[in-house]
Amino acid sequence: MANKVGIASYGMTKFSRDDIKIESILLESTKNAFQNCSNLNQKDVEAVLVSTNNNSKYLSAVLSEISGIKPKISHSVESLCNSGTNAIVSAYSYIASGLADVVLVAGAERYDSPGQVLEWDNSRGEFKHPIFWASIFTKSYKREYNVRDEELALVSIKNHHQSIKNPNALTKKEYTLDEIMNSKKLTDDLKLLDCSRPCTGGASIVLASENTINHLTDSPVWITGIGQKTTSASFTKNITFSAMESSRISANSALKMSKHKADQIDVIELHDAFSVCEPMALESIGVSSKGKGLELVKEMIVTDSPKINPRGGLMGSGHPLGATGIAQTIEITQQLQSKAESRQIDNPKIGLVHNMSAASTSSTVLVLEN
């Protein structure tokens, strides 16, 4: 690999259900990323990648113009809910290949994103909303591991609890087990508070080469592992409904590249689009053994140790599709820099990001280290 690639700066917006123009969201998180890095000048930025499911065209050129950047490389990246980490890996490759030294990745979405409905998948019949695959995952996981709804609700309890300390979180509200169990029933197996909520939000991150990054930050965080896999687009092509094959493969690759084992990871951002996703992902990436993911969730609640989804995950923070993977990566970066304020966990050295799309038919896993 020609160049080591690190994270030099980042900026966020608050997550909300507000009706804000996509360009304004992109600009706000990007402004914050510049403010967070006094040595970063617009002329340093050689590539601008926008991550979104928004239908507006040429957003990367628009963001460049309104933020005063004249990049070499500029385009939008879309892969539904893991657009953000796809764009980060693309930025990584521009730097590692020598085509750019500093890359801005800006993710943004509106509450009414067209990426919320899985239109292309005819095998789903009329069941095109993600809640239907989540419902089948839940049914399958419950049956395979003899799990009750009350146990799955612990994910929602934990992640909403953790989101209280995230100043950008959508709701910042705790829920009791009763409130979750009695929230609106959406399918046989899912209640409203088992679901993350699409929202309006932005997250920008600046990646830089080894030679450039020391000029920009005194606490760089390095991307030391990358794993990606797309197994299919259609839900029904999943090999199993109680594990995540693309996540398993991606985590294997990322851990191998970083030369670490799953049990060495200190802090994790997991793609908890629905309650069942958290134990399934923990098991698929190898942090828990099969069927044991919820034990780790329970342990974290009992010990009040938020090592999984410290910002509250997608359930607690909200899920602005194209921004999610970037927001996850920012959280791990802040944790490794000991800049996560009241969310800070104790002295983490190695972090992991897990970001996926559409019933885990595609996953990205990143390993970060400082």
Place this chain on the structure above:
Amino acid sequence: MANKVGIASYGMTKFSRDDIKIESILLESTKNAFQNCSNLNQKDVEAVLVSTNNNSKYLSAVLSEISGIKPKISHSVESLCNSGTNAIVSAYSYIASGLADVVLVAGAERYDSPGQVLEWDNSRGEFKHPIFWASIFTKSYKREYNVRDEELALVSIKNHHQSIKNPNALTKKEYTLDEIMNSKKLTDDLKLLDCSRPCTGGASIVLASENTINHLTDSPVWITGIGQKTTSASFTKNITFSAMESSRISANSALKMSKHKADQIDVIELHDAFSVCEPMALESIGVSSKGKGLELVKEMIVTDSPKINPRGGLMGSGHPLGATGIAQTIEITQQLQSKAESRQIDNPKIGLVHNMSAASTSSTVLVLEN
């Protein structure tokens, strides 16, 4: 640069005004790319990038599934009319950085692409169709270099003439000067036959690393120069209306990287979205001196030497936005491989692709060699 990157295979669809599903277009050109390369197996393809302005989501995962590929990396790339070369450069960076050895880039568009109207640019007022910037470019170029409409029409004559030998071209029809001059008047300075036409079409290309490519083809074409620049998104931020600043910068970078001069280039694909674009681009990339681009066009007509836009350019071939940059790159590849059949020019060694977006506010230039 860690790895040299070459073109291993390619496939096209016919360009038409047909109502074909975007997934079907992507699949057809991709099938042709596999058929064109007997040693290429689905399992070799580690990244699938889709280039399009189509609003459908997750197309890269969909294309992967229907063509039997399970890639690591997969997402869509959008930058209006230079989406195609943006995706090719992204594929290049994945290979050069060592993240992938073989990458499929598939571009596709429908005749009714939402990328045809420049919605974001409020500085255009109601004049959001590209024909309005082209009209101002034409007016400005005519005034600055004392050029008549009849001279600009030579671009249309030449490129439609050259498209006759392109089996995939949209119209394959020659036009006389009278026919062009008397075609429907669209603005003060533009007639219908001064314009390229959006269409339905697909183009797929397979890039591979130096270590892998010899297994796939015995006539690899290498990407030896890359230049990209986005100067703005808004038309009114152009420094001049009679030259293309982003194209000038991109060509300089690409030529410098390839260690060649503009006068060493043997064959060129230029982004002739409108008649005036061909002389302007020739001048901006340094092949002609200022105001002299049309002299080269005349010379090519007189000598019947199609070294610029041998497949007929955008005007003769049609312009399926997200596929155009890939189709241009395929044409130069075929020319360098001496596989361009009746379009073949005499023994070219170095080729150049010029692909741009939205009044040349963004450009990509590639240098190819065998």
